[in-house]
Amino acid sequence: MLVTMAEILNRARKENYGVTAPNVQSEDTVRAVIKVAEELNAPMIIDVNAFIHPDLPWFINMIRELAALSTVPIAINLDHGRSYEDVMLGIRSGCTSVMVDRSSLSYPENVEQTKEVVKMARALGISVEAELGHVGMGDNYVVDGVSNLTEPEEAAKFIKETGVDCLAVAIGTAHGRYKGTPHIDFDRLDKIVEACGEVPLVLHGGSGTGDENLAKAVRSGIQKVNLATELIVAGKEELEKFIEDPNFDKWKLMPTFIKGYSDRLAHYVKLFGQNDKAWTK
Template sequence: MYVTMKEIVDRAYKEGYGVPAVLGENETCIIAAIGAAEETKSPLIFINFVDTMPDPFFYCRMVKTYADQASVPVALCLDHSPDFADAVAGIQAGFSAVMIDRSRLPFDENAKEVKELVRIAHSVGVTVEAELGHVGDGENYETDGKTAFTDPDEAQRFVEETGIDCLAVAVGTAHGAYRGTPKIQFDRLRELHERCSVPLVLHGGSGSGDENIYKACQNGIAKVNFARDIVQAGYDALMEAKLEGDSMYDFFDVITNGIKEKVKHFFEITGCKGKAWSQIPEFGVQKLGLEGGKEHEDK
């Protein structure tokens, strides 16, 4: 079932676990991840980027079709929208969440732009994620891993001023492949968790280490982004299979299974395995003006 990202991260935040937000760049990724979620009864978030979607409207319809056929909650977040227009286009296309990244701007400019997007997105029930501090690149980790951390005082003020649903924080992770060993500032993360009233998000989950991810999800991280590890899992499975001749017909199955097993692993280390829920609609609820449907936990 297709849901807002807020529904997923709010539950995770309240119950003290994390949820993987995995790259859903194409149909293979989508089928693999939803298959993993259904087999483990886990909630799932997809992320994708503006520059990987020739037609965001078609893309959202595809994801929503698969999600609506699934028995687990699935959300879709437009990650790192580069400008205001792209974020609004993502809302129009059907993303259930948008991440507006103005982390390179001064605090006041960042807060001003994010607050305006929150006003627009919330009017149509779309979740908003923003970033404070700046998560850099793994290839430049020697520098980026030591700078632009999220300040807890600023984070508390930012959340209060903007009305965002979740906050991406910079505590020592980086995007892409690391050159160096990731060092997470858990003391900073714990303080951010204490000071902020919304779920926290960890970007740069790929290559950050299972123990770091698990510990982060025990200290306020409700969403962990994984992109490169998804692609790597498909590639590794293909290399291991060493397909040739007619076995090449197994090409897509091999990649799909490789990604599926990796996503299952993410459910384990973030703590959300078995945390899915289902929504059972009641007949005539809207017509009778009654409140929402019945909800039950899948055991």
């Protein structure tokens, strides 16, 4: 069942659980994500990067068809729409949600460009995620882990001014692999949650942040956790063990990668309490 991201996240906000947003790269990973969601009876958000596929409209359409046939609620979100063109392509291709990432711009520019998308997306029944503060890169964690963190009052103001459906916040996570130990500013998160009222919050850079940190973030009021690197690394590790055997069965190569990817995703679905939260229309 195809739904918007707002439908999924507003329920998660009310019932206080988190939802995984795995990044997909191929049909195999899309099918894996949907299978995990169905097996655990969980609503799911599929995150798609604009650069990930040479034919984005085809790729999104394929996801739409699989999602529509699924028994569980599934949203398709364009991750990190960095230009107006990216966002338009995501919408035209059939995403049910888009992220407008203007977190590298000034506050007024971020507000202005996010608002522009919200107005149009709202008319089409598409949800919008934006980012305030900037979630940087794990390989530059010494700097990115402590700079451009989200200011609680500014976050509340941003939500009011833009009308976004959910907001990605910078509280000490980073994209990719961490160089150093992630430190999450939970005091800041508490203040953001209090300031932002009922609007669901998003955490980018979930990979490598650690079960304890992520479970606490979800308990504290994060509703969406983006996962990319860690799922791919889990697939790669499973694959490495498999190909150590020189007589490996070639037909099991991709299923082996998918097993690693899926097992790690299932782990997070259970950690965030997203299992058994699926609903039917």
